[in-house]
Amino acid sequence: MDSVKTNLVGAFGSSISTLSRALSNDTRGFEKSYRTFLTSLVLLVTIFTLALSSGWIRKFVAAMIDKSKTAVLDMSVKQRKKSKEEVPPGSLGLPMVGDSLRYVNAYYNMTIKSYVDEKIRKYGPVFKVSLMGSPSVFLDAPAGTKLVLSHNEMKWTKGWWPKPVRELLGKHALSSQYGDEYLLHRNLVMKNFLDIDVVHQYISTMEKKAVKHIDKYWLALEDGSEVKAFKLMNVFSFSLITQLILGISNEKDIIDFNEVFHDMAAGLMALPVNLPGFQYWRSLRSRKLINQMLNVHIEKRRQDLKAGRASPTQDLLSVLLSTPNSEGHFLTSDELCDSLLQLVFGGHDTTAAMLTLSLRLIKEDPAVYEELKQEHATIAASKKPGELLTKEDLWAMKYTWRVMQEVMRLYPANQVMFREARITFEHHGYTIPKGWKLCFTNANSSWDPKFCKDPEKFKPSRFNEDKEKMPPWIHFPFGAGHRICPGQDFARVELLIFLHHFLRKIDWTVLVPNEKIEYRLLATPVNGTPIKITKIRC
Numbered sequence: 123m124d125s126v127k128t129n130l131v132g133a134f135g136s137s138i139s140t141l142s143r144a145l146s147n148d149t150r151g152f153e154k155s156y157r158t159f160l161t162s163l164v165l166l167v168t169i170f171t172l173a174l175s176s177g178w179i180r181k182f183v184a185a186m187i188d189k190s191k192t193a194v195l196d197m198s199v200k201q202r203k204k205s206k207e208e209v210p211p212g213s214l215g216l217p218m219v220g221d222s223l224r225y226v227n228a229y230y231n232m233t234i235k236s237y238v239d240e241k242i243r244k245y246g247p248v249f250k251v252s253l254m255g256s257p258s259v260f261l262d263a264p265a266g267t268k269l270v271l272s273h274n275e276m277k278w279t280k281g282w283w284p285k286p287v288r289e290l291l292g293k294h295a296l297s298s299q300y301g302d303e304y305l306l307h308r309n310l311v312m313k314n315f316l317d318i319d320v321v322h323q324y325i326s327t328m329e330k331k332a333v334k335h336i337d338k339y340w341l342a343l344e345d346g347s348e349v350k351a352f353k354l355m356n357v358f359s360f361s362l363i364t365q366l367i368l369g370i371s372n373e374k375d376i377i378d379f380n381e382v383f384h385d386m387a388a389g390l391m392a393l394p395v396n397l398p399g400f401q402y403w404r405s406l407r408s409r410k411l412i413n414q415m416l417n418v419h420i421e422k423r424r425q426d427l428k429a430g431r432a433s434p435t436q437d438l439l440s441v442l443l444s445t446p447n448s449e450g451h452f453l454t455s456d457e458l459c460d461s462l463l464q465l466v467f468g469g470h471d472t473t474a475a476m477l478t479l480s481l482r483l484i485k486e487d488p489a490v491y492e493e494l495k496q497e498h499a500t501i502a503a504s505k506k507p508g509e510l511l512t513k514e515d516l517w518a519m520k521y522t523w524r525v526m527q528e529v530m531r532l533y534p535a536n537q538v539m540f541r542e543a544r545i546t547f548e549h550h551g552y553t554i555p556k557g558w559k560l561c562f563t564n565a566n567s568s569w570d571p572k573f574c575k576d577p578e579k580f581k582p583s584r585f586n587e588d589k590e591k592m593p594p595w596i597h598f599p600f601g602a603g604h605r606i607c608p609g610q611d612f613a614r615v616e617l618l619i620f621l622h623h624f625l626r627k628i629d630w631t632v633l634v635p636n637e638k639i640e641y642r643l644l645a646t647p648v649n650g651t652p653i654k655i656t657k658i659r660c
């Protein structure tokens with residue numbers, strides 16, 4: 123402000139001093155000054171008159187008015203632009219609670235489609251809500267999904283899960299990490315356990331395990347026996363993953379671990395209240411117990427490896443204790459606990475749920491059941507007695523994989539997937555601020571009739587090669603982008619092998635056809651899917 127004042131004083135100062143000098147009582151200079159003053163005055167008046175007559179002043183004034191008009195217009199454009207830069211419409215609701223209760227209820231009861239549809243009707247395809255204390259945006263499909271998941275996650279986003287998931291799975295779990303730490307960890311696990319070539323090496327182990335399990339838990343039963351399919355599928359998938367990851371094969375140890383593990387997992391969707399009496403509190407205690415158990419197991423394995431009593435390749439634990447990441451770092455015991463536990467979690471409840479749900483859905487359509495049986499009869503007929511399955515046999519199970527794709531479309535592992543924005547970005551003219559959570563859901567993609575005809579129907583044929591395909595970024599049961607499920611090949615091999623033997627040996631009747639499915643993080647049939655079985659005599 124002072125400098126503005128000084129400039130103004132400077133500009134006017136010289137003419138004022140001229141006038142004041144002219145009006146001074148200096149008699150010697152009076153006449154001279156008076157003449158100068160008169161000359162200046164005449165000059166100014168002349169210039170002004172000339173300027174007026176030539177329209178220069180008018181032009182100048184018009185230009186000034188024009189300029190101010192443009193400035194006003196510019197301002198209003200800026201205002202309009204600014205309104206476009208607004209965050210998406212919606213309501214963040216009450217502080218902290220936001221829409222969490224409604225969302226969790228919808229997720230749990232699998233009514234997330236109605237929840238999302240209602241918001242879309244009210245606010246449009248991209249809307250904001252507040253979930254678990256975080257402002258969150260539901261993105262549209264396929265544009266929003268593609269925009270975020272096809273970009274470099276390392277720059278744009280990071281993985282995000284609600285607090286109970288982060289706390290219970292631990293800060294060293296893949297899903298909790300990001301940046302370089304995440305990449306190093308993920309590469310280590312992929313290279314040594316989940317890459318397709320490594321997974322193919324387990325085909326025979328998985329097959330032997332599946333045959334043994336079916337013999338022991340299913341074929342030992344009388345025809346007409348009733349079983350809870352979910353429980354038995356869980357026994358299979360849990361014992362497979364704990365054997366391959368931790369080398370645990372003793373049945374009692376597996377049962378104990380499974381019990382405490384599921385008590386921990388029950389807290390993944392619980393209210394994060396760490397007070398006695400709350401599930402979250404119980405789950406945190408179970409997590410501590412698991413850490414103790416795993417630490418004892420890890421320490422024993424370290425000693426066994428040193429003493430040559432264990433092989434460095436016998437399971438993932440041995441491999442990770444003997445192999446550093448690409449920067450030469452060996453995972454510490456804490457890192458190993460979180461890493462291995464997440465793989466046990468991701469690697470068994472998902473496949474157990476998909477196998478159970480497939481039993482229920484396959485029997486909804488006799489044509490599907492027949493086509494499946496035919497596919498496996500053809501593969502079995504091509505094998506010599508006792509010959510094990512090969513990766514080529516698995517690739518030949520095309521129809522079975524379509525059935526599983528459809529099961530995963532109807533009952534995805536996650537109805538909603540999350541990321542966190544690491545930068546502020548724009549989508550459909552809205553600003554999505556850094557730190558906000560980004561949500562992708564089946565509700566506006568593979569459950570939407572716009573992209574998938576009769577989405578509520580079980581139709582594996584929609585994945586036939588000759589059928590019109592769903593647009594890209596609509597069906598991605600294993601997620602997408604950097605965080606795509608690292609266990610997708612493992613899951614495919616496990617599901618196909620198990621179904622091959624099951625379909626050849628067991629027939630079944632579903633006892634509760636419309637059994638409710640709850641999402642206790644993952645799909646959970648509330649009655650455990652009771653079925654009546656009959657053994658197939660080949």
Ligand code: HEM
Pocket residue numbers: 281296297298308464465468469470472473476530534535536539540599600601602603604605606607608609610612613
């Ligand atoms: C049918 C079975 C399975 C389904 C449907 C499934 C689905 C998914 C989905 C949707 C995600 C989130 C991806 C994303 O955010 O983009 C995920 C993540 C993950 N899955 Fe799976 N999964 C299955 C089996 C497995 C198996 C067998 C394993 C391990 C042996 C596994 C380990 C993981 C891990 C560690 C993550 C976190 C990855 C990360 O954050 O980078 N999953 N899975």
